Every structure is written in structure tokens, then in C-alpha cells.
Amino acid sequence: MNNFNFNNPTELLFGKGKVKKVGKKVKEYGSKVLVVTGGGSVKRIGLYDKVIASLEENNLEIYELSGIEPNPRVSSVRDGVKLCKENDIDLVLAVGGGSTIDASKAIAGAVFYDGDAWDLFAKGIIIEKALPVGTILTLAATGSEMNPNFVVSNLETEEKMGAGSPLLYPKFSILDPVNTFTVPKEHTVYGIIDIAAHVFEQYFSHTESTPIQDRWAEGILVTLKEESMKVLANPEDYNARANIMLAGTMALNGLISIGKETDWASHGIEHAVSAVYDIPHGGGLAIIFPNWMKYVLDQGTDKFVQYSTRVWDVDPTGKSDKEVALEGIEKTREWFNKMGAPSSLADYDIGNDKLEVMAEKATAKGTRGSYKVLDKDDVVEIYKMSL
Amino acid sequence: MNNFNFNNPTELLFGKGKVKKVGKKVKEYGSKVLVVTGGGSVKRIGLYDKVIASLEENNLEIYELSGIEPNPRVSSVRDGVKLCKENDIDLVLAVGGGSTIDASKAIAGAVFYDGDAWDLFAKGIIIEKALPVGTILTLAATGSEMNPNFVVSNLETEEKMGAGSPLLYPKFSILDPVNTFTVPKEHTVYGIIDIAAHVFEQYFSHTESTPIQDRWAEGILVTLKEESMKVLANPEDYNARANIMLAGTMALNGLISIGKETDWASHGIEHAVSAVYDIPHGGGLAIIFPNWMKYVLDQGTDKFVQYSTRVWDVDPTGKSDKEVALEGIEKTREWFNKMGAPSSLADYDIGNDKLEVMAEKATAKGTRGSYKVLDKDDVVEIYKMSL
Structure with missing residues (x-):
């Protein structure tokens, strides 16, 4: 720590x-x-x-x-x-x-x-x-x-x-x-994805031995996974709304990042998209984050294996670490889709004509992130994966 | 919540x-x-x-x-x-x-x-x-x-x-x-048990739908379980000491009990023992808590099943809820013993001659606890289980 x-x-x-x-x-x-x-x-x-x-x-x-x-x-x-x-x-x-x-x-x-x-x-x-x-x-x-x-x-x-x-x-x-009972479905979903993304940015880290912070982050993610389905089925489910509200507050009040290096690359990469195309931040994150996960995986599968097994109950038997990691990432994508979030830039009619412009914007102040340090070319690659 | x-x-x-x-x-x-x-x-x-x-x-x-x-x-x-x-x-x-x-x-x-x-x-x-x-x-x-x-x-x-x-x-x-590197083994262990006991008092609760609080409590417990073994093997393991220190702070700063009814019976029951016999609080808790768990189990096995499966990885296949619960309680006791804590009042040469006196003291201000509301007779029973 x-x-x-x-x-x-x-x-x-x-x-x-x-x-x-x-x-x-x-x-x-x-x-x-x-x-x-x-x-x-x-x-x-x-x-x-x-x-x-x-x-x-x-x-x-x-x-x-x-x-x-x-x-x-x-x-x-x-x-x-x-x-x-x-x-x-x-x-x-x-x-x-x-x-x-x-x-x-x-x-x-x-x-x-x-x-x-x-x-x-x-x-x-x-x-x-x-x-x-x-x-x-x-x-x-x-x-x-x-x-x-x-x-x-x-x-x-x-x-x-x-x-x-x-x-x-x-x-x-x-x-x-x-x-929050009357928050429309779309904003409820984007809110949930924003909360999950906040957790991801702090969870995926190379800092060793942060078991409490990790388990608290996983606790928020599992809660979001479970309560999101309840709130979509019944927008006036008090406990589901309460648990999601508490998740949002606890995800970004500084607690789950104590003693850890954090990343925040995906937020920057998404901001450049929503700045150029005016798409909702939560929708952009749903597209970008799973691709960021895949792209940075070569910097260490351990944390992703932990994520897959603890948050998504992926059974690791007979699988390589990379397979376990990819299965968790896939389940993340499936969850976003199940909630009605988009999975590619094409869903917003965004093509490949401004990838360079956006990547330039995303890295205007230098490289992004820490799990894998990303330069402009890396960001372009993540955009390409998101088309 | x-x-x-x-x-x-x-x-x-x-x-x-x-x-x-x-x-x-x-x-x-x-x-x-x-x-x-x-x-x-x-x-x-x-x-x-x-x-x-x-x-x-x-x-x-x-x-x-x-x-x-x-x-x-x-x-x-x-x-x-x-x-x-x-x-x-x-x-x-x-x-x-x-x-x-x-x-x-x-x-x-x-x-x-x-x-x-x-x-x-x-x-x-x-x-x-x-x-x-x-x-x-x-x-x-x-x-x-x-x-x-x-x-x-x-x-x-x-x-x-x-x-x-x-x-x-x-x-x-x-x-x-x-x-904390030079804290003697005995005090290190009693500190860990005290921390775990603080978590138990807030974790075992009838309040419904508190998934974040529950998972955060479980996160602290699993961390204690894992890091305690490291610190006993090497008292100067910085990360183990750090994680236990953070566990102690997060266990009783109000976070894991937000929106929940809490219990605190075991602390009262133990205080009466250490008041009469001057034994260490952590040692007394190690004896009392597993017996409290068994004694209150009839008020609801669900939370104990959750505890057993999430904290102790008990495999529930083919077992009744009560069996799963008891297995988790047994593992709690085994953990305390493995750290060198006592398991019965006899380990402190305490017999059955003052059970009534202690129970009177423990309930002097009324009943104890909320998971199961305990009167003097209940407390005597828990002491008897602890002989």
C-alpha cells in the first residue's frame, strides 16, 4: 500500500x-x-x-x-x-x-x-x-x-x-x-455506468497489497450489477435506488483509492468523444471502457483475473489467465448492453473520420493513465476498437 | 436500508x-x-x-x-x-x-x-x-x-x-x-480479534438490503483472515501491518454500519467477564463470539450462510443452511485458535461459579443485542457454552 x-x-x-x-x-x-x-x-x-x-x-x-x-x-x-x-x-x-x-x-x-x-x-x-x-x-x-x-x-x-x-x-x-424514482431509464443507466467507471479507474492499479480498497471497490461493482437489474424492472424499488445512490457516493469520495495509484485514462478518452460528438458521457464510457480493458491487459492480467472471478463469478478452471480476464471484460460489456447502453461508436453514427482529432484532444496535456501509459497512438487504437 | x-x-x-x-x-x-x-x-x-x-x-x-x-x-x-x-x-x-x-x-x-x-x-x-x-x-x-x-x-x-x-x-x-512492528504477538492477535468482533457486531443484523455495507464488512474480515497469517509469520511485514491497521480504523469509523441496525451484545457479554476476571478483552471475545453466533442462529440463518460462503468460502453444496452456517462459525473459531487465542473460559481457569454474577452485570441496564434480544438467562446460556 x-x-x-x-x-x-x-x-x-x-x-x-x-x-x-x-x-x-x-x-x-x-x-x-x-x-x-x-x-x-x-x-x-x-x-x-x-x-x-x-x-x-x-x-x-x-x-x-x-x-x-x-x-x-x-x-x-x-x-x-x-x-x-x-x-x-x-x-x-x-x-x-x-x-x-x-x-x-x-x-x-x-x-x-x-x-x-x-x-x-x-x-x-x-x-x-x-x-x-x-x-x-x-x-x-x-x-x-x-x-x-x-x-x-x-x-x-x-x-x-x-x-x-x-x-x-x-x-x-x-x-x-x-x-431518483422518476429519473428516466436512460439517465439511470448512464449514471450507473458512470459510477462503475469511477470504480474501474481506481480499481485497476499496479499498487500492490490493497485488499480492503479492492474488496470495497468490488463490493460497489457487484451491488451495481445486482441492483441495476432491480431498478430497471421497477424504477420505484426503494432499496435498489438507495443502494445505487450510496454506490455513487462511495465510488468517488476518496475512500476506495486510498493508498493506490489510479488511472483515469478512460474518462479522458471518452471526454474527447463527447466533446466532439456531444454524446452522453455514460454512453461513451460504456463503449470505451471494455476496449480500454482489453488494450491494457498486456500490462498485467492478475487484476483482471481478480475482477472476473470476484465481480463476475467467472470459473477459472482450465482457462488461461488471459481467457479468464477476457471473459470478465465480455461480461462487463454484456451488462452494459443488457441495461440498454451502446457498445460501439457506430451506435451513435460515429465513423472513423475524427479519430486523430479526438486522440489529439485526449492527449493534449500529455500521456493518459497509469495501468498502461497511453500516448496518442494508443488512444487511436482504442478508438478503432470502439468503431 | x-x-x-x-x-x-x-x-x-x-x-x-x-x-x-x-x-x-x-x-x-x-x-x-x-x-x-x-x-x-x-x-x-x-x-x-x-x-x-x-x-x-x-x-x-x-x-x-x-x-x-x-x-x-x-x-x-x-x-x-x-x-x-x-x-x-x-x-x-x-x-x-x-x-x-x-x-x-x-x-x-x-x-x-x-x-x-x-x-x-x-x-x-x-x-x-x-x-x-x-x-x-x-x-x-x-x-x-x-x-x-x-x-x-x-x-x-x-x-x-x-x-x-x-x-x-x-x-x-x-x-x-x-x-506496530514491535507489538507483541499476543496483543497483535487480540487486536485482530477485537477488530473482527467490531465488524461482527455491525454485520450480523436483520436490516434488509445493505449490500455495500455487508460487502465492505466482509472485505475487512477476509483481509484480517489473510493478513493475520502473514503478520504472525513475519511481524515486520509492512503491507500486512498496514492492511490490519487500515482494517482497524475502517471497522469502527461508522462506515460499515450506515443504514443498519447493529448488535453489540457480545461486547457487553465479554466486558462482564473481563471485569470480573481481568482477562484480556480480545481473549474474551475469541471465546464468547462463536458461541454468541451459535446461540442467535435460530433468529435467521441467511446472514450466517452469507458469512460462511463469502468470508470462509464454505461450499454449500448438499448442506442445509444451518450446516453451512455452523461450518462458518467453526472456521471462525479455528482461525482464532490458529492465531493462539483461547477457545474456552477454562483456558483462563474460569469455572462455572460466577456465571450468574457476570450475566447480572452484563444485563444490568436491560437486555442485550438485537439480532436476538438476550436477557440474563440467555447470557448465562452463552457463558455455559463457553466453559
């Missing part, structure tokens, strides 16, 4: 009816709250009314920023910063999915910075002071509800960049699985 | 050489530190000198309280409180095992209370304000390094009582596995 530091101060309030607590939690941080929302689903499911009622019960002064985009834009962040400054906001409350939470973190992190909000990304400005952020999660996917990171897009510069600060761990996150 | 709240703000600094960071960490909280130590092993292994060097490097004013007992006494806590008050201490730094950490928490929690420190336990006084606590762990066992609880004994009243406060999560805990 490698040396590590770990500190995650986010408070989780998890379960049915927990939204009622929001007013009391916000009040711990002051009297003026900026409520940040996305496209309107929080109103359709009645969540918005419950949030406002709890805030009003606690005599909080409510300001609002709605319409945060699926890939949150820095222009929205600027709007939020303006609202915070003008109204002396005490806490930013995100009500929505990962994008709404990410935008809220960016707002909270940019309020006390004198320059433009985009500098936090483009110039990598260290955030010295931030407003507290609270969240009410409505989609199991990004894990942003319990980590200090956020991603924002800039349409003018055509860039999508990430930033982070220990100051931006949400102070509290309210996770009521009921709020 | 049940509703839950979770919040654990302790920062972990884990790995070889992390002790060097202590001065810098303490300095974040002030300039005057009370260093609390136990019986002298921290000096023998050279850890004490490293700690003092780092504190001095950071120009900290150092005060000391040494000689904390294996079952820390309230008299030591009172001494610590006095030192803190007289010298206007900013942070209490525990350097040692669970007892030293528990005493340090009690000191930090009692400093701002006007009455006697024992009131925190006997009167259940709510701690409104506390000094920050930091820890440097030297024994993998209690998990006190990442939770807000502590247990203290009062020789005058012959009581051993626990207390806790969210204010007393250690601000930071430094875990260097090297500091």
Missing part, C-alpha cells in the same frame, strides 16, 4: 424524508441561501416545494438561480457569483444532479476571488476562501455530493475544465432515494 | 514516515500541546523521540502526561485536565493505543466542564466544548483513532463507562504501520 492522506468532512443525511432537515442544516451557516437548480425536474417531482417550505419554516432569506445546464457553463457560474455578492449569501444550496452541484461549488469558490470565475479553471487559481455548499442530490452518478471537485464548461473558449478545493467538500448532502 | 446520518471529519495521515508531519499538524491548532503516552513502549521503539523532535522543530510548547493505564483511569483523566487548565493547552496529542487515545479524548472533553471528569460518564453530561485531539496510533485494535467515543474506568466505583461527542473525533490521526 502507498502512503496516503484522507479527509472527507461531508455530512450525509441519507433516506426517505431527509429533505425536511434542509432548513435546519442551512440555518447553521447563516440566514441567506442561494438555491441553485437545473432544468425544472426538481419542480416536476415536487422536491422544489418541499425545499422551499423547509427553508421558509426556518425563516431563511431565499435567492434563486435556476437553469443550470447539463454541462454547467461558466456564464451560469458568473450569474451565481453576482447573486451571492449582491445579496451577501451565506450558503449555496444545490438541488439537482452533478452539474447543479458542480456549478454551485464553482460559484461558492469564486465569490471571494476578485477576478473572473473562469480563472479558477484556466489559471488554476488556488481557492483561499469559499462559501459553504450544501446539496440535495437527485441523480446517482457523479459523486460530486461528497467530494471537493467540479467541472465547468466555457462555450467561448470551447473548453471543459475541472477544479477542486478542500474548502468545497459539501458541508452536508441530503440523499433521498425517492428523489 | 434504514435512514442514516454519517459524518466523520477525522483526517488520516497514513504510511511510513508520516510521524514527521505531527508538529506541523499540531501547529494548526495552537502553540501548546499536551503529549499523552502509556507505559513506555513509545519510548522503546524510538517513536517518542521522533514526535518530540517534530514538535520542537515547530516551536511548540510541550507538556506531558505519561503512564496512561491499559484500561485508562479517571484519575489519569483528572491529571490531564489539571495540566490542560494550568497550562492553557491548545491540543491534546495521544501517542499510543486505544487506551491512550480514549484517555486523551476524555481529557479534551472534560477541560471545559466545571465539575468532575467522571460526570461525563456517570451523569452523561453533554460535552458542549472540547479541546482538539490528535493521535499517533501504535496498535491496530479499537478504532478510537477515527471515532468520537472513549471508555474510562473508575477504580473507586468499580465502573468502566463509555462516552462520546462529535466534538471528539480526532482532528487528525497519524497511522504508520512501522510503529
Whole structure:
């Protein structure tokens, strides 16, 4: 195991009816709250009314920023910063999915910075002071509800960049699985694939002797495998929604990567695809990840054998390590397909004409990954496998 | 899954050489530190000198309280409180095992209370304000390094009582596995059994649909099973020591019990034994726990079948659920014995003359446990099974 530091101060309030607590939690941080929302689903499911009622019960002064985009834009962040400054906001409350939470973190992190909000990304400005952020999660996917990171897009510069600060761990996150009952099938599936992909990026690693981290990662994956079928059969299966929601949070709150080298190549390789073709991130990951697995397999089959046998119950009897590994990878693909996710770029009508452009984009800042260090040519190969 | 709240703000600094960071960490909280130590092993292994060097490097004013007992006494806590008050201490730094950490928490929690420190336990006084606590762990066992609880004994009243406060999560805990290399075999084993017992108390539960919590608990248990053999073969196996240390911390930091009913009967049943006969807690648990398992089995074999098959790889083919469950329980006992732990009270020369007295003590505050609710007669039965 490698040396590590770990500190995650986010408070989780998890379960049915927990939204009622929001007013009391916000009040711990002051009297003026900026409520940040996305496209309107929080109103359709009645969540918005419950949030406002709890805030009003606690005599909080409510300001609002709605319409945060699926890939949150820095222009929205600027709007939020303006609202915070003008109204002396005490806490930013995100009500929505990962994008709404990410935008809220960016707002909270940019309020006390004198320059433009985009500098936090483009110039990598260290955030010295931030407003507290609270969240009410409505989609199991990004894990942003319990980590200090956020991603924002800039349409003018055509860039999508990430930033982070220990100051931006949400102070509290309210996770009521009921709020995910109405998430459409497609977004439920892409959320599950995103969660699985987060686990993969941390699981496949050359760091030796990390049995707890490995088994915890496998525990999340097996849970996703089993609960995904239940939630697709019955979108209002409370326990299935709860277990997937918890999986999303635990997959990216820093726990399963303690003391390990991680990879994150597939995320970068996919981002280049969705940047050029505007396909859903979860759909892109479903296509790319199994091919990444096959491509990096020559760097060590042990971890893949472990994956195949423990997560997919592959029987290794009479098979070579490589055969066992490939069987697990195949089962991963089958699972994605069973959930309705695509298996090749062709499913999105993407041909081979921009592979170089995407690979260039994916490796613009240098090589990708660590399980196998990938250069531009490697990325092109993975795209070719994905056609 | 049940509703839950979770919040654990302790920062972990884990790995070889992390002790060097202590001065810098303490300095974040002030300039005057009370260093609390136990019986002298921290000096023998050279850890004490490293700690003092780092504190001095950071120009900290150092005060000391040494000689904390294996079952820390309230008299030591009172001494610590006095030192803190007289010298206007900013942070209490525990350097040692669970007892030293528990005493340090009690000191930090009692400093701002006007009455006697024992009131925190006997009167259940709510701690409104506390000094920050930091820890440097030297024994993998209690998990006190990442939770807000502590247990203290009062020789005058012959009581051993626990207390806790969210204010007393250690601000930071430094875990260097090297500091556990010289822990004697017996204490290493009892620590491992204590950790496993903590997991059992949270794992065996009637709460339905907690797959992540279950698999994480099983991950810790399998890790203990595997790494215990390595560390007994080679006490200086860094990775084995590291994995056991991490297991101890993760077993009792609140994570594996989120959303679950827990039990804790066996701990109460054992405490009564070690209170009357002064045997080691870990040794008592090794005797009691497998018998508790057998005794509660009639309340539901499913969880035990899961335990047997996932943790002990019991092959269920052609066996009844009860047979599978009993095989896993037997393997638990065999593991404890293989590590050198006792299997019956007779191993400590304890006969049947005080079973009633102990059972009375164990149930003085009412029934015990939840997997099966145990009254005094049930506890007597478990003691009889343990003779």
C-alpha cells in the first residue's frame, strides 16, 4: 500500500424524508441561501416545494438561480457569483444532479476571488476562501455530493475544465432515494455506468497489497450489477435506488483509492468523444471502457483475473489467465448492453473520420493513465476498437 | 436500508514516515500541546523521540502526561485536565493505543466542564466544548483513532463507562504501520480479534438490503483472515501491518454500519467477564463470539450462510443452511485458535461459579443485542457454552 492522506468532512443525511432537515442544516451557516437548480425536474417531482417550505419554516432569506445546464457553463457560474455578492449569501444550496452541484461549488469558490470565475479553471487559481455548499442530490452518478471537485464548461473558449478545493467538500448532502424514482431509464443507466467507471479507474492499479480498497471497490461493482437489474424492472424499488445512490457516493469520495495509484485514462478518452460528438458521457464510457480493458491487459492480467472471478463469478478452471480476464471484460460489456447502453461508436453514427482529432484532444496535456501509459497512438487504437 | 446520518471529519495521515508531519499538524491548532503516552513502549521503539523532535522543530510548547493505564483511569483523566487548565493547552496529542487515545479524548472533553471528569460518564453530561485531539496510533485494535467515543474506568466505583461527542473525533490521526512492528504477538492477535468482533457486531443484523455495507464488512474480515497469517509469520511485514491497521480504523469509523441496525451484545457479554476476571478483552471475545453466533442462529440463518460462503468460502453444496452456517462459525473459531487465542473460559481457569454474577452485570441496564434480544438467562446460556 502507498502512503496516503484522507479527509472527507461531508455530512450525509441519507433516506426517505431527509429533505425536511434542509432548513435546519442551512440555518447553521447563516440566514441567506442561494438555491441553485437545473432544468425544472426538481419542480416536476415536487422536491422544489418541499425545499422551499423547509427553508421558509426556518425563516431563511431565499435567492434563486435556476437553469443550470447539463454541462454547467461558466456564464451560469458568473450569474451565481453576482447573486451571492449582491445579496451577501451565506450558503449555496444545490438541488439537482452533478452539474447543479458542480456549478454551485464553482460559484461558492469564486465569490471571494476578485477576478473572473473562469480563472479558477484556466489559471488554476488556488481557492483561499469559499462559501459553504450544501446539496440535495437527485441523480446517482457523479459523486460530486461528497467530494471537493467540479467541472465547468466555457462555450467561448470551447473548453471543459475541472477544479477542486478542500474548502468545497459539501458541508452536508441530503440523499433521498425517492428523489431518483422518476429519473428516466436512460439517465439511470448512464449514471450507473458512470459510477462503475469511477470504480474501474481506481480499481485497476499496479499498487500492490490493497485488499480492503479492492474488496470495497468490488463490493460497489457487484451491488451495481445486482441492483441495476432491480431498478430497471421497477424504477420505484426503494432499496435498489438507495443502494445505487450510496454506490455513487462511495465510488468517488476518496475512500476506495486510498493508498493506490489510479488511472483515469478512460474518462479522458471518452471526454474527447463527447466533446466532439456531444454524446452522453455514460454512453461513451460504456463503449470505451471494455476496449480500454482489453488494450491494457498486456500490462498485467492478475487484476483482471481478480475482477472476473470476484465481480463476475467467472470459473477459472482450465482457462488461461488471459481467457479468464477476457471473459470478465465480455461480461462487463454484456451488462452494459443488457441495461440498454451502446457498445460501439457506430451506435451513435460515429465513423472513423475524427479519430486523430479526438486522440489529439485526449492527449493534449500529455500521456493518459497509469495501468498502461497511453500516448496518442494508443488512444487511436482504442478508438478503432470502439468503431 | 434504514435512514442514516454519517459524518466523520477525522483526517488520516497514513504510511511510513508520516510521524514527521505531527508538529506541523499540531501547529494548526495552537502553540501548546499536551503529549499523552502509556507505559513506555513509545519510548522503546524510538517513536517518542521522533514526535518530540517534530514538535520542537515547530516551536511548540510541550507538556506531558505519561503512564496512561491499559484500561485508562479517571484519575489519569483528572491529571490531564489539571495540566490542560494550568497550562492553557491548545491540543491534546495521544501517542499510543486505544487506551491512550480514549484517555486523551476524555481529557479534551472534560477541560471545559466545571465539575468532575467522571460526570461525563456517570451523569452523561453533554460535552458542549472540547479541546482538539490528535493521535499517533501504535496498535491496530479499537478504532478510537477515527471515532468520537472513549471508555474510562473508575477504580473507586468499580465502573468502566463509555462516552462520546462529535466534538471528539480526532482532528487528525497519524497511522504508520512501522510503529506496530514491535507489538507483541499476543496483543497483535487480540487486536485482530477485537477488530473482527467490531465488524461482527455491525454485520450480523436483520436490516434488509445493505449490500455495500455487508460487502465492505466482509472485505475487512477476509483481509484480517489473510493478513493475520502473514503478520504472525513475519511481524515486520509492512503491507500486512498496514492492511490490519487500515482494517482497524475502517471497522469502527461508522462506515460499515450506515443504514443498519447493529448488535453489540457480545461486547457487553465479554466486558462482564473481563471485569470480573481481568482477562484480556480480545481473549474474551475469541471465546464468547462463536458461541454468541451459535446461540442467535435460530433468529435467521441467511446472514450466517452469507458469512460462511463469502468470508470462509464454505461450499454449500448438499448442506442445509444451518450446516453451512455452523461450518462458518467453526472456521471462525479455528482461525482464532490458529492465531493462539483461547477457545474456552477454562483456558483462563474460569469455572462455572460466577456465571450468574457476570450475566447480572452484563444485563444490568436491560437486555442485550438485537439480532436476538438476550436477557440474563440467555447470557448465562452463552457463558455455559463457553466453559
